[in-house]
Structure formats: C-alpha cells, structure tokens
Amino acid sequence: MSSLYVARNPRVAARSLDGEMMIMSGRDSMLFTLNKTATILWQAADGATPLELIVQQKICTEFEVEPGEALRDAETVARDLASHGILQISEEPIVRGDSK
C-alpha cells in the first residue's frame, strides 16, 4: 500500500461550487479549481487516511478506473497540489492536517 498521506492545507480558502472545489492559495492568492476527481481527493485528505485507501474507497467506487492507474493519477495530482501549497503530503500520517 502507498505510504503517502495527504492533508488539506488549512491556510487556503476553499468552497465547493456545484461539486467542484474552488481554492485560493494562502501563499500567493492564486485561484484554482479542482475537477470532480481532485475534489473528492481534496475532501478526503484528512492527513490520517493513506492516499491508496482514498483512491480505493472514494475514487474507484465512483469512476470506472483501474486502481493502479487511479493511484498513479492521484499521486500526480497530490504532488501538483502540494507544489502550490494547497495540500500537504507526507510519508507519515499528518496529525495537524486540518486543524489550526
């Protein structure tokens, strides 16, 4: 199982608009929108659930996609969001993922 953990960065501004997440980076006020898959990933990113489990439970059950491919895509998305300061990623559970 992938040991990658993901957590929402509490410093961003975020709102769901018709199933798509609108996110403004706290670092540079850049605005992003996430598609439905990335939104599911974002919403499930509690810092405690491994990314692989999120993909299995939330994405593969929602979309017809091969689990390995879905996980690779999810890791790419997670790293991309992390590069913008929107998500935090770690090899360990992120205890303070969604707190102050």
Add this chain to the structure above:
Amino acid sequence: MSGLLEQMTEKALARNIPISVQLDLTYRCNERCVHCYLDHEDHGEMTTAEIKHLLDEMADAGVFILTLSGGEIFLRKDFFEILEYARFERQFCVKLKTNALMIREREAARIRDIGVESIQISIYSDRPEVHDAITLVPGSLQRSLAAARFLKSQGLRVIFANVLMVQNLQDYQGVRALAEELGVECTLDPTITPMMDGDRSVLSLGVDQDALRQVFRDQALVGDVDEFCTIAAPADENALSALPCSAGHTACYVSPYGDVFPCVQFPLPTGNVRKERFLDIWRHSERMNEVRSIRLKHLTTCTSCSHVGSCTRCPGLAFMEGNMRGPSSQDCEKSFARTGIPSANMLAKKQAPANLVQIRVVSASSATQPSAAIA
C-alpha cells in the same frame, strides 16, 4: 477579475449562489471622515455567536469571498476570533477593509498567520494636513502608513483606497506615488455615497466636471485615454439584456445588525439574519428577487441613453435617488466627463424647468401676481 474567478462567478450566477459578501462587523469608528455615510452609534451589533452562526450559514450557502469591513473592524474586541473562525473553521477567502490605525507589528504578524487575501486601507492624501483634515484624527496618516509598512513587511497584499473629493483633488497622484514607494496597490473612486438616513448634503464634497475630466484623462489612471473616453457603440439587444451589476446576483451586503441588502451601496432591506436564514433571504426575499429581475432594458431613461452600454450606473445610487430602475446622476456625470456627451438623464433635467412653466396652473385670482417659478 481574473479569468478563473470570472468563470466561477458566472457559474455562481447560473446557480444563484452569493459567491461574494461584504459583512460590516461594526459601524463604530475611530475616525470621523467628512464624507462617511454611516451612523457610528452602536444600535445593537451582532454578538460573536451570532456572527459565527452567520458565517456558518454563509459558507453553507456557497459564499467564498468574505469582505470584513465597517466602521473600523479592529474596534471589535472579538475581531481576531471572528477572523480566525472565518478562515480556519469555514475556509473563506477573506478581504479586510480598515483605516489600520490599530494595526501594529503584533497585529500585522497575526493577520499574516491567519492569512487574508488583501487588506484595504483608506488613504486620502500623501499630505498629513489633508488626510487628517478628512479623517478628523490628527496623526492618522502617519499611523495608517506605519501600519501599511508593518503589513507589507509581513508579505501581505495591501491596497490603498482613495476617495476623490474637493478636499484632496490635488493629491491623488501623491497617493499613487506613495503607494508605489511602499510597493502597495492603489485605487481611486470619485463616488460619494449619500448618508444612510438619506441625507444627500455630503454629495457636495464630490468633485466637479472639470476635475472628473482631468482624472479621466490621466493616462496613469485609465491607461489608453482615447479608448477609455470613447463613446460606446449603441447597445444591442444582447447588451440590453445584461445585468446592471453583481448586487443581488452574486453578491450582497450584511450590516452589523444583521440586515441583508443587495450591496453596501444599495440600502434596500431584504431581510434580517437574526430572524431568517441567510440563504432564505438570498433566495426568497421579494425585494432581492425584484432587484434580481432588472435588466438594462428595464431601466427608465437609461435605455434611451447613448451611454447605456458603457455606463458605470450604480443601481444602489439610483435607488437612493428614488428609483432603482432610474438613472444614477453621479454616474451620468462620469459618463459625461468621460465622453463629453450628456446623458439622457442630464438632458431630461435640463428640460425640466421649461416643463414646469408649461404645466403651471395659474388661477384667475393670482394671474396678475408675478410668477415665482419664472421669477
């Protein structure tokens, strides 16, 4: 507005979501600006708990951009508690409007830690004697600028908001230079808003046509002057079907007492969040829906005006003049100053005295007295 935000706003419009709300936390203020439209007495502000509950309702309704304003927001002892709740518990994108008098290094650092999109500070002049004479607080320019420096040093986005008035007409370039020197942004607005109680005497502080013309031809402000001042092509059916502005469509305003209005500059009460849910007011208020139903083609006078497609007409200012479907004279003045072409409203007003004389009824008994209207 960025392309992405514009797209999201269009989406919000299609789904009747109030994506942007200004919430005034208080009308109390530690300045007494000569042009201010507010009554600074506290008539029963919402409590911390009421505001947090409102923030919950607004987040659930889809509000994303939350502007916290006043009055002076830092006069609320619970300001940081509210800000932290808005950011950390409900993930709003928060903008602040303040005079910054109460912001020092500690407050600036705390704002940075919490994270806001921008802090707008009212700066009326680069000269203390002019700025302080507007705010009626000695030393206020120096304190506001010190705060701007603290905020800037924390890496925060600072915007100077300048209102153009008779008193500071000569100073807007100085404010811009000051903003540039500090590395902050700067806006200039020639609009003076009537007092909330309807008193329009404050409008006498507004600048005249000559001054507006000068400002609208300042390349540093408007960019391409020819393009800015050009007369727009006649509005077609598409243009006439457009919305007058975002008020009541994707944006609204909530007062410190919980009253909901289409906009801070549109004092039409549509409900109170102490009595109804925010979303119920937004969706079901008859008045909100009336505002929402208006398109440019429904406007009186303006539909026949050559500026209708390019005018900055404010429905709230029009409402304060007596008719939300009518013209906003301040914007007529702006269109005139920009293009040299008088608006339909201005032309109609010019004809008014002649009409008055024409319809004057003179009774037989007073026919020999001099006419006051003509005299």
